[in-house]
Amino acid sequence: MYGRKVKLRFFFVFLILTILSLSIFLILKSLEENVVYFKSPTEIKILSEINNNKIRIGGMVKENSILIEEKKLKFVVTDFKNEINVVYSGVIPNLFAEGKGVVAEGFLKDRSFFSATKILAKHDENYMPPEVKKALEEK
Amino acid sequence: MASLVGYYSLLSGFFCSFLIIYFSIINFNDTKILDKRILSFTFFQFFFVVISFFGLIISFVVSDFSNETVFNHSHTTKPLFYKISGTWGNHEGSLLLWLLVLTLFIYLFLLKSVEQKKSYRILTLLFQEIIIIGFFVFLIKTSNPFNYITPIPKEGLGLNPILQDPALAIHPPVLYLGYVGSSIIFSSALAGVTLNYISKDWAKHIKNWVFISWIFLTLGILLGSIWAYYELGWGGFWFWDPVENVSLMPWLSLTTLLHCILVLEKRNILNSWAIILSITTFALSMCGTFLVRSGILNSVHTFANDPERGLFILIFLFILIFLSFFVFFFFHKNENKTLINLNWVSKETAILINNWFMMYFLIVVLIGTVYPIFLEVITSEKISVGPPFFHKLIIPFLIPFLIFMAIGPQLKWIKSNLKNKLYLILFLIISFILTVLIVKNLSINFFTNTILLTAAFFLFFITIRDFFKKKFNNLSQNIAHFGFSLLILSILFNNIFSNEIITNLKIGETFVSDKFKISFKDINQKDEQNYKAIIGKFEVIDSKGSNLIMSPELRIYNQPNIVTSEADIKTNLLTDKFMTMNFVQNQEYFNIRYQIKPFMVWIWISVILICFGGLISLFKKKYEN
């Protein structure tokens, strides 16, 4: 009688452990696939290979670089060392403007061309990516 | 003047803590009854914090810019409503509000627990006072809301206009009621462990507190979502943003706790679960405050923050966590009650299984939220975890979760049999057929959508059946579960049938697609008290030929100078039509977004139903017994 209960308990512990390790494995695996890295234009310049993963880029929108057409928006993101051309179609947040910080999410086509799927809106008007700030401080 | 009163009142409240602790310790082994002085000092503490809070509100209302908090967050031209709500819309004020609710709840707890043992009441009070002292020190040391500035500025810096919204004005207080309610559960669980009192009686007593905090937490999250939908103009209500996740985590843990408490009350099992969950819920609430206030998270909802404050909360949080470890491992005796006899087919097994699922959801959200912090510290790689991660890991497990949620209530406590449960299969088949009929004409992923919809419909029909079958028996649970099925259904339909157009238009231009024709007629300007509005006029003609005038707005606020978009939302019971307009610097083009979002209102209604279910259970014991 007692033996059966102990066995049952072992079975439970075993079950829980299996489920636990399985779910942790699952979580880690999909983390790997769904993580979005953040890069600055300079980091992109020195990238060894270009893959098809989604990334975010951050920097300042270069002055006089915004060009808008009916379907898309083109602009240049700079960290004052390197630049990258961005093409985007979609919602443009209000705080998006020349000379202001921007974070765009999308795919890298080559080292100087980025196709954005999303421009992140911010609640605060004074946002500046720290990479850019650092680059400015180093000057 | 009001600030000065507020400040000294705050200090008096802090002083009360020590008196309370002193008298509590004296009283602990002293007599059988609770010392009257403890109760009165608890009241005084609450009273002083109320005075202090009113002091801050008055400073905001009269725009007393000699107060730094008021100067930073208010402006004379702001409407009165937002002057008042501005009191807790900032870091300092929101902490004062935390403190206010903390002191209120412990006072109420003492009043409501008269029939409990004296030692248990005093211990709960002591644990709660540790938390209260922590908050007092935090407030006075790092974020005093009554700092004085000279020379006195004539005008304040204004409140971020995006925060000037009715839903957001009441969102923090409601959410805090939920968070702070969990602190009472935490203290009482620790007191219960120390006295070996985690039992049926304890469950019966703490149940109401669990329900109250759960209702407020649910409402708080709902309000935050409503704000995001109406004010941000992103056309969504949940973005899996860290700041949102942080409020979801205590909710998941509290919901699990709620079910555990019910089992504990009926069967006197799952004691350890209840203790651990009480601790987890509060730790996660505090963790949420830490993550939001320290700015450690990469969120789109960031607000100004200060690392020093973050450090304080972090240390405080870990002191509480280690304290609860100590209490748990030192005092908790798992008496192995003749090896818990769980029957496979019983209500408690179903609840336990779903608790495991909820723990899994909690772990997913937790990892998705804190993983970027870990990775940045270890590899200095900056990342963010997006919605696909959460969708991928949560949606598949939602299916068995929904099915267990439907079956669980059909089972009996202790032991149940599967006779007369044929209707379950019948309902499952009906749901499946209905789903196939809906899904087959759509060009979406057939497999996952079908199974998910089937599971949601299954829960939906089962709960509807229960309304007729069981009448008032277990009404609260039934309403809450029904609300949940409605929520999942609305979210699914909202996702499946949404339609969106994003385009750039000049005035006078027309956008044509196979479904809609959108013409940009003209723009008007309007001057308001604290902003200038640019109102666009659009005519939308759909394929059926019915036309609609939409007029989204751009608002240019003067204090501080910020541009926001006001979406034009046309709501009816079936769909929301949603249009926002943004302008691009130095360009003639406007960026237009038009969305059709079905069943949007039902998402809000279903969450309100869930809360309502919880509310009923507060009163249910009157007719159930």
Place this chain on the structure above:
Amino acid sequence: MKTKIYPIFLIFVFSIIFFVFYKGLKNSNIYTPDVKSQINIPKFQAKDFENNKTINSKDIFLNDKFYLLNIWASWCIPCREEHKFLMNLHKEKLIDIIGLNYKDNHLKAKKFLDDLKSPYKIILKDLDGTIAIEWGAYGVPETFLIHNKKIVKKIIGPLNENSILEIKEIIK
């Protein structure tokens, strides 16, 4: 035995979490906004417009005194409009005005000042526009009111009667 492993393990795990959070606090946050209108003015170096000497920002802005930093350029039309307000402020000697000459041609800027007179105590040059960015400026013209090395107020766009009145009220 078993009862001791759990607490030690948990304490260990949580200590690691504590450490990571603590470290994370110090890391800069990629999305943290700089609340420029409430915090200290940026530290920077710039060349003097008159004699090309390098000036350090901390030598310009003293404590306990109000300053007005005005970003201008000769090519900017609204700057001409707001110029008379700056001149009035200058004549009334209420406040020291610091000019930041933004992305400008030196000769044209000089001509601008010769035509309209200079209200500025010091003029700094910002050839590539980076100083203006450090200040979180939107564009030209833009004016910052500074007290105790903190930005008290920021006026975007040209100054007008109202903004001058507001400035006067604050510095009174």
